[in-house]
Amino acid sequence: MAILPCFGIFCSLIFLFSMKASLAADTMTTASFIRDGEKLTSSSQRFELGFFSPGKSKSRYLGIWFRRVPDTVVWVANRDRPISGRNAVLTISNNGNLVLLSQTNGTIWSTNVSSDVKNPVAQLRDDGNLVIRDNSSDSTAESYLWQSFDHPSDTLLQDMKLGWDFKSGLERLLSSWQSAEDPSPGRYTYGLDIHVLPKMCTFNGSVKFTCSGQWDGTGFVSALSYTNFIYKQFMTENKDEFVYWYEAYNRPSIMTLKLNPSGFVTRQIWDENSNKWDELFSVPDQYCGKYGYCGANTICSLDQTPMCECLEGFKLKSQVNQTRPIKCERSHSSECTRGTQFKKLDNVKAPDFINVSLNQSMNLEQCAAECLKNCTCKAYANSNVTEGSGCLMWYGDLLDSRRPIRNFTGQSVYLQVPTSESGNKKLLWILVVLVLPLVLLPSFYIFCRRRRKCKEKETENTETNQDLLAFDINMGITTRTNEFGEVNGDGKDKGKDSWLPLFSLASVAAATENFSMQCKLGEGGFGPVYKGRLFNGQEVAVKRLSSQSGQGLKEFKNEMMLIAELQHRNLVRILGCCVEQGEKILILEYMPNKSLDVYLFGM
Ligand SMILES: *[C@@H]1O[C@H](CO)[C@@H](O)[C@H](O)[C@H]1NC(C)=O
Numbered sequence: 001m002a003i004l005p006c007f008g009i010f011c012s013l014i015f016l017f018s019m020k021a022s023l024a025a026d027t028m029t030t031a032s033f034i035r036d037g038e039k040l041t042s043s044s045q046r047f048e049l050g051f052f053s054p055g056k057s058k059s060r061y062l063g064i065w066f067r068r069v070p071d072t073v074v075w076v077a078n079r080d081r082p083i084s085g086r087n088a089v090l091t092i093s094n095n096g097n098l099v100l101l102s103q104t105n106g107t108i109w110s111t112n113v114s115s116d117v118k119n120p121v122a123q124l125r126d127d128g129n130l131v132i133r134d135n136s137s138d139s140t141a142e143s144y145l146w147q148s149f150d151h152p153s154d155t156l157l158q159d160m161k162l163g164w165d166f167k168s169g170l171e172r173l174l175s176s177w178q179s180a181e182d183p184s185p186g187r188y189t190y191g192l193d194i195h196v197l198p199k200m201c202t203f204n205g206s207v208k209f210t211c212s213g214q215w216d217g218t219g220f221v222s223a224l225s226y227t228n229f230i231y232k233q234f235m236t237e238n239k240d241e242f243v244y245w246y247e248a249y250n251r252p253s254i255m256t257l258k259l260n261p262s263g264f265v266t267r268q269i270w271d272e273n274s275n276k277w278d279e280l281f282s283v284p285d286q287y288c289g290k291y292g293y294c295g296a297n298t299i300c301s302l303d304q305t306p307m308c309e310c311l312e313g314f315k316l317k318s319q320v321n322q323t324r325p326i327k328c329e330r331s332h333s334s335e336c337t338r339g340t341q342f343k344k345l346d347n348v349k350a351p352d353f354i355n356v357s358l359n360q361s362m363n364l365e366q367c368a369a370e371c372l373k374n375c376t377c378k379a380y381a382n383s384n385v386t387e388g389s390g391c392l393m394w395y396g397d398l399l400d401s402r403r404p405i406r407n408f409t410g411q412s413v414y415l416q417v418p419t420s421e422s423g424n425k426k427l428l429w430i431l432v433v434l435v436l437p438l439v440l441l442p443s444f445y446i447f448c449r450r451r452r453k454c455k456e457k458e459t460e461n462t463e464t465n466q467d468l469l470a471f472d473i474n475m476g477i478t479t480r481t482n483e484f485g486e487v488n489g490d491g492k493d494k495g496k497d498s499w500l501p502l503f504s505l506a507s508v509a510a511a512t513e514n515f516s517m518q519c520k521l522g523e524g525g526f527g528p529v530y531k532g533r534l535f536n537g538q539e540v541a542v543k544r545l546s547s548q549s550g551q552g553l554k555e556f557k558n559e560m561m562l563i564a565e566l567q568h569r570n571l572v573r574i575l576g577c578c579v580e581q582g583e584k585i586l587i588l589e590y591m592p593n594k595s596l597d598v599y600l601f602g603m
Pocket residue numbers: 081082083084104105108
């Protein structure tokens with residue numbers, strides 16, 4: 001670019017027009033320019049464009065500010081190229097570009113309009129937008145070749161849009177000043193995050209610093225807002241753009257949304273009476289508002305102590321001296337052995353949309369059903385909060401959930417809660433209550449049947465008198481494994497009730513040498529236990545429930561319950577019983593080992 005000749009022309013122009021002030025004008029043409037000290041003023045005197053020095057800085061910048069509040073600069077042209085002297089000028093070149101020139105350094109800053117422009121005009125509009133347009137009759141009035149609203153600094157004004165222009169691929173973001181005296185871009189940016197569902201996020205470099213909840217149609221879930229009486233917010237999504245903007249109800253009011261050098265986004269409104277800014281809010285707060293303040297799988301509640309807690313279904317990794325962020329892991333070791341319950345969390349800001357799936361046509365019930373199907377699904381919620389529709393499911397760590405301060409409205413999130421330890425105990429109780437009767441009832445039925453048979457059999461042949469002696473434990477155990485199974489194929493009458501063979505008192509007496517003291521192993525709460533010997537040399541334990549102490553069916557039932565449990569644990573097996581002449585005798589597997597004694601006698 002031929003800067004020098006151009007620059008020479010401007011030098012002479014400066015000299016030539018030095019007496020001509022363009023103070024009240026809002027428009028620049030190729031024939032006009034602005035020097036340091038001069039301004040463009042928008043038509044109804046709301047905004048001014050000119051040169052300024054921030055704070056104590058000596059550097060000069062070209063900027064835009066509210067005429068009523070000159071100290072609050074809302075846009076800066078040469079953010080990272082300060083001008084050292086007061087000799088710069090702004091002009092519009094023949095090719096339609098605004099150019100900031102300094103006498104010593106040439107072009108400091110310039111727009112980048114590349115189209116062929118016949119009659120370029122720059123105008124400071126009354127909304128604070130500095131625009132370049134073609135004023136020739138054949139160009140459409142409202143199409144701008146360039147506008148400062150597309151290149152925001154740290155301030156969002158009314159009608160300015162944050163977000164994506166898909167046609168140009170332009171993303172409009174606020175970027176913080178380096179410091180109050182240095183408008184060069186700092187480390188913080190603020191903009192519309194359109195990943196999954198739209199929300200506003202501030203980044204510290206490439207790291208999230210704070211995020212709002214998702215857009216709910218009039219505002220952001222759980223975010224502070226005054227949308228009902230001070231300003232309205234808008235979100236537009238179509239093929240051309242996906243943008244956010246706002247508008248005050250009282251349009252002429254002076255309002256800004258500013259990203260300050262330390263990353264805080266402040267919405268303020270100018271109080272005409274006291275002549276100062278009124279701060280509506282500043283985000284984030286020092287705690288929960290900060291992204292992931294408490295760590296993964298936590299919930300942060302500003303008004304609770306401790307502020308950071310593990311979400312339901314997660315537990316602290318270690319109890320000792322947890323500093324923030326705390327570490328929470330699933331309270332269940334295996335991800336897949338979770339229960340089928342959901343815990344509803346009311347009025348919260350949902351976790352960030354990382355590793356989520358979204359289906360906007362599903363309802364909450366379908367969402368729950370879908371979440372249940374996949375053991376990696378940790379939580380679900382409605383995606384459209386106001387409508388109560390749509391389905392969001394989280395598969396990864398749950399980051400950045402918080403309870404909104406005071407009563408700003410959040411949403412409901414349903415956490416998949418793994419079966420807890422107490423849940424397991426419950427399950428055991430259910431087993432005990434439901435399954436044991438199932439086990440015991442048939443056995444009592446059999447017992448009773450047997451008892452009747454016993455009486456019938458008393459008159460039968462004497463072969464039965466040797467039944468226990470001739471018994472084979474291993475076979476008995478084999479048949480016992482079929483205890484709830486079908487009738488044994490061997491057609492024997494006993495096969496039907498094979499799970500509990502009934503032995504004759506005579507054979508039991510023979511095996512225990514007529515209940516001799518030598519065979520007695522010990523005495524438990526319900527009676528003595530004897531060791532019995534069978535023909536094949538196998539040994540059995542014979543428990544003779546004492547009839548003296550008035551034990552009846554109830555005690556027998558208790559015994560059965562105990563044995564049933566023992567059997568369940570495979571510690572001791574019941575081989576059969578004998579109910580004859582008022583005797584109630586259990587024949588048990590004999591294990592010559594102390595622990596068995598404990599089970600047999602210690603009650
Ligand atoms: C302008 O020129 C001066 C002197 O050469 C130099 O010190 C200063 O850094 C330059 N400024 C810019 C923005 O290039």
